Each structure stands twice: as structure tokens, then as C-alpha cells.
Amino acid sequence: MRRADRLFQIIQILRRSSRPVTAAEIAGELEVSQRTVYRDVADLIAQRVPVQGEAGFGYILDDAFDMPPLMLTPDEVEAAVLGAQWVASRGDPVLANAARDLIAKITSVVPDRLRPLIADPAIAARSTKPPPMPDRIDLARTREWIREGRKIAIDYLDQHGEPTRRIVWPIILGFLDDTRMLAAWCELRQDFRHFRADRISAATFLEDGHGVRPATLRQRWKRDMTERHQAGSAR
Template sequence: MRRADRLFQIIQILRRSPRPVTAGDMAGELEVSVRTIYRDVADLIGQRVPVSGEPGFGYILDDAFDMPALMLTPDEIEAAVLGAQWVAGRGDPVLAKAARDLIAKITSVVPEHLRPFIADPSIGAPFLFRQAPDGIDVARTRTWIREGRKIRIGYRDERGDTSVRVIWPVIIGYFDEARMLAAWCELRQDFRHFRTDRVTSAEFLEDRHGVRLGVLRARWKRSIDARLSARAASSRG
């Protein structure tokens, strides 16, 4: 590994860690000696990179530090391109356009020698046949999720039965066959999952449900875990 690449990787290691990282841990990850890490950290500090700490205790990077944009490795570029390809093929129209724009922006700013990793990546998302159209504005739903607002929907289940529900949207899942909206359902007083192509009407309410998104999402995850545990216990019994 070139020294410049190693210095960059040291910064990346420090950025992703919420606690001090020892020279030994960095040396093990980068497959170099501890002495090399000491020397590299000293060089970073000499270049005014805000690293603090000491041998034996560990090093931390100041939260205010901001590296130049898009200093990406080939693997990181291909990971970004793969993710953007997948979203461009499966996301709602607004998100799909954003994914295509993201690829264009990455292409415009990375160095010339890295552009082949975007134009001709070694990986790719599988082709997706057209999905059924959404019955709800998915882009607006994402905004309502972030703002903690309610939605009144008309819904048709797999049997063709219809109902009207007020929901607290939690998260949208993007699958090959359809998009799925997870939400707290006021009618059922429980979390439910709604295929967006089975939504027959949607009224975006100004009412807020008053639960922070992180809390609501944690409750949803616990409900999923409880259902999986109950299903596993039932199968064993």
C-alpha cells in the first residue's frame, strides 16, 4: 500500500470509530508495524490533521475535520455505483432520478484514472422487469416519514378486501416485486406492512403523530423480532 493511501486509510479508520483507536489496532488492519503507524500519525499531525491522543491510549479525529470530497478508492466507487444502479432500477421515480444524478456527479469529480470503475464496473445490479405502479406518492411519503406526519390510505389486500386506515409511516422497503410501506396502523393498533401498488387512495394529513422517528422505528423492529420469535417457537412446537 502506498504511503498516501495508508494515511488516507488511517483517517478513515479514525472517522468511523466513536472511541480512541490504538496504533496496534490500526497496524493490524493495515498490515503494517506499530512503528509505522506512530510515524504516519505524526506525519498527519504535522500536516495539521486534527488527530489527538498518545501511544498506549489511542487516537481520535476531531469531529470538525472534513476531508476533500470524494477521495474514493476503486472499491468504494464500485460500491456506490452498484447501490445507485439498484436504486435507479427499483426506486420510486424521484429516488431513481437522484440515483442517476449521483452516478453523474461522481463521474464528474473523481480523477480521470478512476472513471473506468464507473463506466465499466466489474459488478452490476440485475435487470428488473417493470413493477406495478404505486398507488401513493412514494417521494412525498418519504417526506412525511421524516416529518412524523400521518397519512390516510385506502387499501386493498391480497383477497381484494378494502379498508380505510390512518397510518404513521415508518420506513419504505424496496423489493424486486414491489415497494412495501411499514407503518403503525391506528385501525389495528399495531404495525402493518402495505404494498404501495395496493394503495387505492392517499391523503397526506398535516397531523403529527408525536413519536420521534428513531423511537417509532425501534418499536417497529421490536415487533418484527417478536413475530419472528413467535413463529420460530410455533414451528418448534
């Protein structure tokens, strides 16, 4: 790997981490020595890249630091194309259009040498399963309500076809090959629940907020899922 590419990759590693990254971790990912990492980080700091930290503790990148957002590597371009292909074929209509727009925007700004990777990609995302059943809830609006921390009233059919009315705090939408799932806190059950979008027969988007920061609610859900998984593994 060229030194310039290695410096760029160090910045990328630090940008995507929410905690200090040790020289050993960086060296392992880049397949170089820790001594090389120390030297490269010193060079970045000399170039006024706001890297903070020290050997033994780890390094972090100041949140204020920014780079031209489309300085992409060939692997990053292919990752974007692969992800957009899947979303365009399996996402809801709004996300599918957004995926196509994303690729168009990337195509318009990447260097000429990278455009063949988009126009004639060497990778493809294709599912062997049929498309998901039509959703009976506006997924675009659901994503908005997730971001804003608002409640949704849903009429839901369980696996036996029995109807039930729920007030839920939407947390995250899961896009699977054969269905879409809404993870939410259910006021009726006072617990986290997962609802298939194709079994939601009606939805009313309430103006009421549930009073919990979306990121906090998502962390609670993740912790609950981890505890359930661990309990199941212990049986």
C-alpha cells in the same frame, strides 16, 4: 497498502462509526498490526486530524472534521456505480433520476484515472425478477413525510383484497426486487405494520405530526423487528 491510503482508510473507518473504534478493530479491517494503527493514529493527530481517544478505549473522529467529499477509492466508485445501477432500475422515478444524477456528478469531479470505472464498469446490478407493480402512493412525498414526522391516511387492500382505512406513521420504505414496502406504526392496530405500496389504493398526506422523532420511531421499529425475529427463532 500504501501508508497514505492506510491513513485515509483509518479516517473513513472512524467517519462511518457512531461509537469509539478500537485499534484492534481497525487493525483487523486493514490487516495490519495494532502497533501500526497506534503509530498511524499518532501521525493523524500530529497532522491536526481531530481524532480523540486512547489505546484500550477506542478512537472517535470529531464531527466537525471534513474532507474533500469525492476523494474516492476505486472500490468506493464501483460501490456507488453498483448501487446507482440498482436504484435506477428498481427505484421509483424520482429516486431513479437521482441515481443517474449522482453518477453524473461523481463523473464530473473524480480524477481522470477513475472515470473508466464509471463509463465502462466491471460490475453490474441486474435482477432476474420482473419490475415491481406500479405504486399507488407517491413515494417521493412519502419519504418527505417520513423525514418530517407526519401521518398518512391510506386505503389499503389486504392479501385477500379486503379494503381497510388506516392512519399510519410512516417509518421507512423498503425497496425489494418485486415490490416496495412501507413500514409504519398503525393507529388502528396500535402496532407496527408493513404495507405493500402496490396495495395502497389511495393516500392522503396529512399535515398532522405524530410527535415522535423519526430516528426514535425507527429505533423502536428495529427493536420490535429484532424481538419478533428472536421470538420466531425460539419456537
